[in-house]
Amino acid sequence: MLPWTTYLLVCPLIFLGGFVDSVAGGGGLITLPTYFLAGIPTHIAAGTNKVVNGIGTATAAFGYFRQGKIDLRAAFPAALGALAGSAAGARLALLLSDQLLKGLMLVALPVVAVFLVVKKDFGLDPQAPADVSPRRRLITSLLIGLGIGGYDGLVGPGTGTFMIMAFTALLSMDLITASACSKVGNLASNVAAAVVFLLNGKILWPIVIPAAICNALGGWCGARYAVRGGSKRVRSMIFVVLGILFIKMIWDLAH
Secondary structure, three states, X not given: OOOHHHHHHHHHHHHHHHHHHHHHOOOHHHHHHHHHHOOOXXXXXXXXXXXXXXXXXXXXXXXXXXXXXXXXXXXXXXXXXXXXXXXXXXXXXXXXXXXXXXXXXHOOOOHHHHHHHHOOOOOOOOOOHHHOOHHXXXXXXHHHHHHHHHHHHHOOOOHHHHHXXXXXXXXXXXXXXXXXXXXXXXXXXXXXXXXXXXXXXXXXXXXHHHHHHHHHHHXXXXXXXXXXXXXXXXXXXHHHHHHHHXXXXXXXXXX
C-alpha cells in the first residue's frame, strides 16, 4: 500500500500531463518525472507511465473523434507502424540500465525548439489535402508510426509532439488534425509498450487507477481546449512543453 502523500503528489501532476499531452504532446515530460519524484524506480515508472498515459490518450483520441478531427486515412497506418515500433523500443529499454535510460530521456527533444523557431508558419498555413496522394499518405503515416513509435517505447517523453510535427511537416496537416492523428498513433505505441512492460512485471498497479482517471480527465479537457482554440493554441502549448523540457534539462544537468 502506497502512502497517501504519494497520491497527493502524483494525481494533480498526472492530470496536468494529460491535458498538455492532449493539446500538444509532450505530456511525458510532466508525468514521467512525477513518478521519479515519488521515488518509483525507472523501469517501473516507465511501465506505469505507459499504462496510465495509454488510458489518457484513448480519452483524448475519442474526444477528437467526436469532433470529427481525425484523418483516419493517416491515423490508422500510423497506429499500425507505432504498434511494431513501440514494442521493439520497449524491449530494448528493458535491456538498458536505469542511468542510461534517464540519460536518453534527458537529451531527446531540443531539436523541436529549433524547428519551431525557424519555421514560424508551422501548422498554421497547411497545403490543400489534395496535394498529398493516397499512396504517399499511407506510406508516410506508416513510417511516422514506426519511427516515432520506436522512440516512444524506448524513451517516451515528447512522442506526441514529434508525431504532430511529422504529420504537419510531411503530410501538410494543420495542427488540430495533426494533434488528433497523433493521439491514435500514440495510443497504439502506448499499448504496445505497456504490454511489454506488463509481461515483465514493471507496472506499479496501486497507482494506475487513480492516476489513469486523472490523466483521462486531463486528456478530455485538453482535447476540448485544442479544438475550441484552434492551431494557435496548439502551437503555443508546444512552446510551453519545450520550456518545461529546457527547465528540466538544466535542473538535471545541475544535479
